[in-house]
Amino acid sequence: MDEEEASNHEKSHSYSQPSQQDSNLDEKYPNRPHNHSQTLPFHELFETLFNPLSELSKKPTGSAVPRRKLGPHGQSAANLTPHEKRRDVIERFISRWRKEVGDDIYPAFRLILPDKDRDRAMYGIKEKAIGKLLVKIMKIDKNSEDGFNLLNWKLPGQLATSRFMAGDFTRRCYDVISKRPMRTEVGNMSIEEVNDKLDQLSNASKEDEQLPILSEFYRRMNPEEMLWLIRIILRQLKVGATERTLFNVWHPDAANLYSISSSLRRVCWELHDPNIRLGAENSGISLMQCFQPQLAQFQMQSFDRMIARMRGTEEDPVFWIEEKLDGERMQLHMQSDSSVPGGRRFRFWSRKAKDYTYLYGKSLEDPNGALARHLKNAFADGVNSLILDGEMIAWNPEQGAPEPFGTLKTAALAEQRNPFSNGTRPLFRVFDLLLLNGYDLTRYTLRDRRNALQKSVKSVYRRFEVHPYEEATDKTQIEAALRRVVAEASEGLVLKNPRSPYRLNERHDDWMKVKPEYMTEFGESLDLIVIGGYYGSGHLGGGLASFLCGLRVDNASSSQGNMSTKCYSFCKVGGGFTAADYANIRHHTDGKWMDWNPKNPPTAYIELAGGNAQHERPDQWIKPEDSVVLCVKAASVSISDQFRVGLTLRFPRFKRLRMDKDWKSALSMQEFLDLKSNVEQEQKEKEFSVENFRKKRVKRPKKELTVAGYSPSAEVKYEGPSGHIFDGFNFFILTDSVAPIKKSKAELEQLVKLNGGKIYQTNKAAPNTVCIADRRTVKAASLQKNGDVSIIRPSWILDCVRQNEIDAGLPDLLLPLEPRHMFFTTPSKEEEVLTSVDQFNDSYARDVTREELVSLLDKMSADKGSSDVPPRGEATKKLREVIQERVDAGWDLPCGWLFQNLTLFFPDQITQVPDSGNSEHPSCGYRLCLARNTARFAGATVVNDCEDPSITHVVVDPDTPSTEIATLRKTLSARADKKLPHIVTTEWIKESWEQQSLLDEDRYHPRSA
The missing domain is CATH 3.30.470.30 (DNA ligase/mRNA capping enzyme)
Incomplete structure (x- = not known):
C-alpha cells in the first residue's frame, strides 16, 4: 500500500468514525444531514462545475431568439437563456451530490463559495505570500523569469506570455507550476481532505507552518487543481454564477436564510430538504449570527x-x-x-x-x-x-x-x-x-x-x-x-x-x-458598475482610458427572485483617474475583458442605445459579476439618446473604487429613477408657490360598487368584423377602452370572441392569458405590482382587427406589440416592444392612420431643431462638452482647459513672487504662488473676494494650522449659499496637473481641529 492509498484508507476509516467535533455539531444542529458516502474528488468540482460555468460565461451572447421561432409561449431546449444553462449545470452537480454522497453539501459549498464561508478563519496570506511559498516549494531562483513573475505578478514579464498575464496571479501560478508539476494527471484528494487542509492553513500564522500544507497540495495536485485551489484560498472564485443562483437551485429559502444569518452551515444543514420551507420562527435575526443591516x-x-x-x-x-x-x-x-x-x-x-x-x-x-x-x-x-x-x-x-x-x-x-x-x-x-x-x-x-x-x-x-x-x-x-x-x-x-x-x-x-452639496457637483455620489472600456491615445495609449458605466436593470418579474445581470448604458467616465487608479482597476478586472463584437453584442448583459446603431459602443466589455464599482460625481444629469437609460451624467468624474460593493449593490435603474423623480419634483416646487390652506372637501354621493364592465342592463350591441386572428389565444379583459375609440368591456369581449379568442374573468384560469386594460383598476394595479405579466391596452385588439381587414386575403398574423400598446411592460418584454417601431415610434408592421401620419411628420420636423446660431455662452458650453467627450474617449486634455469653469479663492494672498526655499521643502508662499499660477494657466478663474458666490474651491497650503482651517470652515458654512465650495490643499492642483485630470477633492481635504 503506497502513501496515497494509505492516506485514502485512513480517510475512509475516519469517515465511518464520527469525531468529537462531529458530535458537538450534531448537538448544535440536531437536524443536520449526514452523507452516506465519501465526498467527491476535488477535481470533480472544476471538471463538472467550475469549468462548464466558466465556458458558459465566455461564450458571446447575442440577441434573444425571436418569439415566433419558439412559438407563441414555448421555449426550445436548444435556446435556453445563459441563466437557465447555468442553472442546469448547477442542478446536475447538486443532483449527483445528493445521489452519490448525500444531503450534506456543506463541504462542497465551502469551496464553491469561499468568500461566503464565515466559519473558516481568514488565511492571512495574499498573492505575495503565496508567491514566496511557491518559490520555496519548487526551489525556484527568485531572480529567474519564473521567480520574478511570481513575486512581481502585477508587472509584465520578459516573455510575451508573462506580459499577457500581468495582473492575473492565478494564471501566473499555473504557468509556473505547469513547467515543473509533481503530477500531470488529476490527483485523488477528496473535497473533505481539501477542506481539512484549508482549515489547517487558516490556523497557521507563520510561514514554516504554512509551507508544509501548501507543499502537500503541490505534491498531490496537478497544475489545474492548484490553479483552482489558489483561487479558493484568495476567495476570488469567479465562475459566472452568483451565490443567489446557487442558493436558489439548492433551496427556495436559501438566499433569504443567508441574508439574515450569513452562515453557509445553516443554509446547507437547515435547508437540506427542498420540500420543507423555512418557518417564520427561523426568519429573524439570531445572536452570534451575522445579518444584513438596514x-x-x-x-x-x-x-x-x-x-x-x-x-x-x-x-x-x-x-x-x-x-x-x-x-x-x-x-x-x-x-x-x-x-x-x-x-x-x-x-x-x-x-x-x-x-x-x-x-x-x-x-x-x-x-x-x-x-x-x-x-x-x-x-x-x-x-x-x-x-x-x-x-x-x-x-x-x-x-x-x-x-x-x-x-x-x-x-x-x-x-x-x-x-x-x-x-x-x-x-x-x-x-x-x-x-x-x-x-x-x-x-x-x-x-x-x-x-x-x-x-x-x-x-x-x-x-x-x-x-x-x-x-x-x-x-x-x-x-x-x-x-x-x-x-x-x-x-x-x-x-x-x-x-x-x-x-x-x-x-x-x-x-x-x-449630505452638504458642493459647487460644481450634482447631489449624491453614484456607485456605478463598469460594463465597458475605451482605448486611450497619447499618454494613455495602449490601455483602457475611460469606462462605460451602466445601471443595473431591476428584475421584478423573476419568480425565483434572481437578480438580473443586465445593465443599461448610462455614462462614460474618463476623468479623475490617477495612474494608481488605472492599475488598481486593471488588477481587479484582468483577464475578464472581451472584445466587443458589433455583429453579436452581449445583449444578455449590456444594452446600448440606438438599437442596431449601438450608440457609445465600447472597444471591450466585461460581465457585471466580473467587474468593479466606481464612485462617480457629476455636474448634473441631462437627457441623452446616446445611452440606453435615456439620461446621462454631465462631466462625470471618478472619486474612488468601491471594493466594498459588487454589481448587486451598485446603483439600479429603479434607484436612479427614484432620484430623478425627486429632482423633478423639487424643480416643480421651486417654480410654483402654493398657499397653505385646507380646501373644503365636496361631499359626493357614494357610488355603488360594481364589477367593471358589468351591469344587469348591459346590452352588447356591437358586432364588428369577424375572423380567426385570435384563434388559440386566451384573454382577460379588465376594463373598457378609453382611447382612441371608446368601447365597453362587454364590446371588447364580443370583438375578441368574433375573431376566435376565448374570454376568462381571471388571468389564472387558462395558460398564457393576455391581460387587457386601459385604466388602473384595483385588479390591474395588483397585476402590475406582482410584475409577472405585461398588461396590454385595448388599442392592440382594435389595431389587430383593423390590420386584418386591410390585409384581406393574406394569412392571419398578429401585430407585434408597440410601446403605444403597453399599459404595463415586464422587463423581459421591454426589448421586444421597442424593436417593433423606429425612433419616431412609427410601426414597422402596421399601416398608420392619417391622424398618426400627421403626428409623426410633426414630430420629425420638431426633432430637426433650430438652425439659429447659438449665443456665445451656448457655444462655449458646447465646446466644453465636445472637449469632455474627447477626454472621456482617452484624448489628451488641452493644457488650458483642465480647470475651466472653476472659480478659486486663495485665503493667503500672494503680492509678490516669494522665495522657493530649498528644493526638497519649498516654502508655503512658493507652493501657493505655484498653485495659483498653474490654476490660472489651466483655465481657472481666481477671485480675491471670499464672499463671491461663484467660488467653487478654496485653496490652502498643506501646512496651514488646523485652527485656521476650522475657522475657515465655520465662515463658509455661514454663507447664505446652499452649495458650498470645496476646501482643498495646493496638492490637489499640483497632482491634478500632473495627472492631467481633475482628481476627487475628498482626497485633498486639509486636516482640521
Missing part, C-alpha cells in the same frame, strides 16, 4: 419632501437628526458566557459580513482586542445578551475629533499593541439595539428600541458611546444641523423616523441621508 435612503434636495417621508402625524410630527459618521458600519453581538475570560463573549461583523472579532476582541480579557477589553462596565445589570448596530470610527483624542475612515484599521492595530496610549483609537458609536436578552426587537419602533438601548448600555468615554440624536419638526432645524456638521468637516446627517421598525437588508425612506 440602509439609509438616498437624499432628496428638498428638506420638506424628506420630512414628509418621515410620515409624522399631528400628534407626533417629530423626526430625529443624527450626525452621519465617516467610519465602518459594524454590528456587535454580546452574550454572557462563564466559560470565557471576563464572562462575556463578543462578535463583531461589518456591513459586508466580514468578521472583525480578531481585531476588536472576543472577550473582556482578550489581549488582542482593540475594543472589547474596555467594555467591562459598558452593560447594565441584568443584560445577558444583545445585538447592537452602530458605526466604528477612528477617534483622535489629542484633536478631539474623528479621523478619516482609511485610518480605522491602523488605529485598531495600534490599540492592540498599546491599549492605553493617547494615539488614535477605535470608537464604537451605537445607534440601535436589535436584540436584548434573547428577544428580537426589530419589529418594535425606533423610539422603543432607543429607550431600551439607553437602559441597557453605559457609555465608556471615547471608546463605546451611544450616538446622540436631536428631535426636530421642521426644516430650519435640519439646516442648522447641516451647517454645524459642515463647520466640523463631518460627513453629513441622517434623518430617522422614530415610529419605524428595523428593516433588515433594506434601503428605506425611514432613514434618509443628508
Whole structure:
C-alpha cells in the first residue's frame, strides 16, 4: 500500500468514525444531514462545475431568439437563456451530490463559495505570500523569469506570455507550476481532505507552518487543481454564477436564510430538504449570527419632501437628526458566557459580513482586542445578551475629533499593541439595539428600541458611546444641523423616523441621508458598475482610458427572485483617474475583458442605445459579476439618446473604487429613477408657490360598487368584423377602452370572441392569458405590482382587427406589440416592444392612420431643431462638452482647459513672487504662488473676494494650522449659499496637473481641529 492509498484508507476509516467535533455539531444542529458516502474528488468540482460555468460565461451572447421561432409561449431546449444553462449545470452537480454522497453539501459549498464561508478563519496570506511559498516549494531562483513573475505578478514579464498575464496571479501560478508539476494527471484528494487542509492553513500564522500544507497540495495536485485551489484560498472564485443562483437551485429559502444569518452551515444543514420551507420562527435575526443591516435612503434636495417621508402625524410630527459618521458600519453581538475570560463573549461583523472579532476582541480579557477589553462596565445589570448596530470610527483624542475612515484599521492595530496610549483609537458609536436578552426587537419602533438601548448600555468615554440624536419638526432645524456638521468637516446627517421598525437588508425612506452639496457637483455620489472600456491615445495609449458605466436593470418579474445581470448604458467616465487608479482597476478586472463584437453584442448583459446603431459602443466589455464599482460625481444629469437609460451624467468624474460593493449593490435603474423623480419634483416646487390652506372637501354621493364592465342592463350591441386572428389565444379583459375609440368591456369581449379568442374573468384560469386594460383598476394595479405579466391596452385588439381587414386575403398574423400598446411592460418584454417601431415610434408592421401620419411628420420636423446660431455662452458650453467627450474617449486634455469653469479663492494672498526655499521643502508662499499660477494657466478663474458666490474651491497650503482651517470652515458654512465650495490643499492642483485630470477633492481635504 503506497502513501496515497494509505492516506485514502485512513480517510475512509475516519469517515465511518464520527469525531468529537462531529458530535458537538450534531448537538448544535440536531437536524443536520449526514452523507452516506465519501465526498467527491476535488477535481470533480472544476471538471463538472467550475469549468462548464466558466465556458458558459465566455461564450458571446447575442440577441434573444425571436418569439415566433419558439412559438407563441414555448421555449426550445436548444435556446435556453445563459441563466437557465447555468442553472442546469448547477442542478446536475447538486443532483449527483445528493445521489452519490448525500444531503450534506456543506463541504462542497465551502469551496464553491469561499468568500461566503464565515466559519473558516481568514488565511492571512495574499498573492505575495503565496508567491514566496511557491518559490520555496519548487526551489525556484527568485531572480529567474519564473521567480520574478511570481513575486512581481502585477508587472509584465520578459516573455510575451508573462506580459499577457500581468495582473492575473492565478494564471501566473499555473504557468509556473505547469513547467515543473509533481503530477500531470488529476490527483485523488477528496473535497473533505481539501477542506481539512484549508482549515489547517487558516490556523497557521507563520510561514514554516504554512509551507508544509501548501507543499502537500503541490505534491498531490496537478497544475489545474492548484490553479483552482489558489483561487479558493484568495476567495476570488469567479465562475459566472452568483451565490443567489446557487442558493436558489439548492433551496427556495436559501438566499433569504443567508441574508439574515450569513452562515453557509445553516443554509446547507437547515435547508437540506427542498420540500420543507423555512418557518417564520427561523426568519429573524439570531445572536452570534451575522445579518444584513438596514440602509439609509438616498437624499432628496428638498428638506420638506424628506420630512414628509418621515410620515409624522399631528400628534407626533417629530423626526430625529443624527450626525452621519465617516467610519465602518459594524454590528456587535454580546452574550454572557462563564466559560470565557471576563464572562462575556463578543462578535463583531461589518456591513459586508466580514468578521472583525480578531481585531476588536472576543472577550473582556482578550489581549488582542482593540475594543472589547474596555467594555467591562459598558452593560447594565441584568443584560445577558444583545445585538447592537452602530458605526466604528477612528477617534483622535489629542484633536478631539474623528479621523478619516482609511485610518480605522491602523488605529485598531495600534490599540492592540498599546491599549492605553493617547494615539488614535477605535470608537464604537451605537445607534440601535436589535436584540436584548434573547428577544428580537426589530419589529418594535425606533423610539422603543432607543429607550431600551439607553437602559441597557453605559457609555465608556471615547471608546463605546451611544450616538446622540436631536428631535426636530421642521426644516430650519435640519439646516442648522447641516451647517454645524459642515463647520466640523463631518460627513453629513441622517434623518430617522422614530415610529419605524428595523428593516433588515433594506434601503428605506425611514432613514434618509443628508449630505452638504458642493459647487460644481450634482447631489449624491453614484456607485456605478463598469460594463465597458475605451482605448486611450497619447499618454494613455495602449490601455483602457475611460469606462462605460451602466445601471443595473431591476428584475421584478423573476419568480425565483434572481437578480438580473443586465445593465443599461448610462455614462462614460474618463476623468479623475490617477495612474494608481488605472492599475488598481486593471488588477481587479484582468483577464475578464472581451472584445466587443458589433455583429453579436452581449445583449444578455449590456444594452446600448440606438438599437442596431449601438450608440457609445465600447472597444471591450466585461460581465457585471466580473467587474468593479466606481464612485462617480457629476455636474448634473441631462437627457441623452446616446445611452440606453435615456439620461446621462454631465462631466462625470471618478472619486474612488468601491471594493466594498459588487454589481448587486451598485446603483439600479429603479434607484436612479427614484432620484430623478425627486429632482423633478423639487424643480416643480421651486417654480410654483402654493398657499397653505385646507380646501373644503365636496361631499359626493357614494357610488355603488360594481364589477367593471358589468351591469344587469348591459346590452352588447356591437358586432364588428369577424375572423380567426385570435384563434388559440386566451384573454382577460379588465376594463373598457378609453382611447382612441371608446368601447365597453362587454364590446371588447364580443370583438375578441368574433375573431376566435376565448374570454376568462381571471388571468389564472387558462395558460398564457393576455391581460387587457386601459385604466388602473384595483385588479390591474395588483397585476402590475406582482410584475409577472405585461398588461396590454385595448388599442392592440382594435389595431389587430383593423390590420386584418386591410390585409384581406393574406394569412392571419398578429401585430407585434408597440410601446403605444403597453399599459404595463415586464422587463423581459421591454426589448421586444421597442424593436417593433423606429425612433419616431412609427410601426414597422402596421399601416398608420392619417391622424398618426400627421403626428409623426410633426414630430420629425420638431426633432430637426433650430438652425439659429447659438449665443456665445451656448457655444462655449458646447465646446466644453465636445472637449469632455474627447477626454472621456482617452484624448489628451488641452493644457488650458483642465480647470475651466472653476472659480478659486486663495485665503493667503500672494503680492509678490516669494522665495522657493530649498528644493526638497519649498516654502508655503512658493507652493501657493505655484498653485495659483498653474490654476490660472489651466483655465481657472481666481477671485480675491471670499464672499463671491461663484467660488467653487478654496485653496490652502498643506501646512496651514488646523485652527485656521476650522475657522475657515465655520465662515463658509455661514454663507447664505446652499452649495458650498470645496476646501482643498495646493496638492490637489499640483497632482491634478500632473495627472492631467481633475482628481476627487475628498482626497485633498486639509486636516482640521
